[in-house]
Amino acid sequence: MIAHIMYYFSDQNDLVFDPMAGGGVVADTCLAFNRKCWSFDMDDRPDTRPEIEPYFWDITNLKWPIKGKTKPDLIIFDPPTSPEGEADGGQVRLILNELPRRKRRGIKMSVLSFLSQQAAGN
Numbered sequence: 001m002i003a004h005i006m007y008y009f010s011d012q013n014d015l016v017f018d019p020m021a022g023g024g025v026v027a028d029t030c031l032a033f034n035r036k037c038w039s040f041d042m043d044d045r046p047d048t049r050p051e052i053e054p055y056f057w058d059i060t061n062l063k064w065p066i067k068g069k070t071k072p073d074l075i076i077f078d079p080p081t082s083p084e085g086e087a088d089g090g091q092v093r094l095i096l097n098e099l100p101r102r103k104r105r106g107i108k109m110s111v112l113s114f115l116s117q118q119a120a121g122n
């Protein structure tokens with residue numbers, strides 16, 4: 001699915017932004033499809049995934065971790081899908097855990113909206 005999205009919604013040498021990179025499928029696909037990649041995740045794995053930068057998205061105080069004027073061409077945002085399905089915790093998960101399903105979706109949409117606005121330079 002990631003390959004499909006990347007193939008149809010970006011071009012060679014485009015910059016793809018993956019704010020919650022997990023196992024790094026997006027970074028791997030970027031390599032295969034000749035895209036540049038920014039990957040972040042709260043899990044720091046310098047030995048196995050050094051290209052994924054450690055960063056914690058504090059959803060009560062969202063900040064853009066990237067300095068400079070470069071903007072991504074495509075964002076692939078894959079937050080924890082359900083509180084039960086995510087083994088590793090994190091603030092998104094902890095807060096989502098407490099909320100009814102509709103509100104969880106609202107939080108994910110506001111994080112995505114923040115990312116999109118920052119990426120567009122607003």
Ligand SMILES: C[S@@+](CC[C@H](N)C(=O)[O-])C[C@H]1O[C@@H](n2cnc3c(N)ncnc32)[C@H](O)[C@@H]1O
Pocket residue numbers: 019020021022023024025026040041042043055056057058059078079080081088089090091092093
């Ligand atoms: C569904 S997984 C991403 C899977 C990924 N697309 C892959 O290819 O493996 C969600 C990821 O979000 C990360 N995450 C959850 N809350 C976060 C937060 N507040 N800040 C940064 N990363 C977070 C988790 O560590 C987890 O790796």
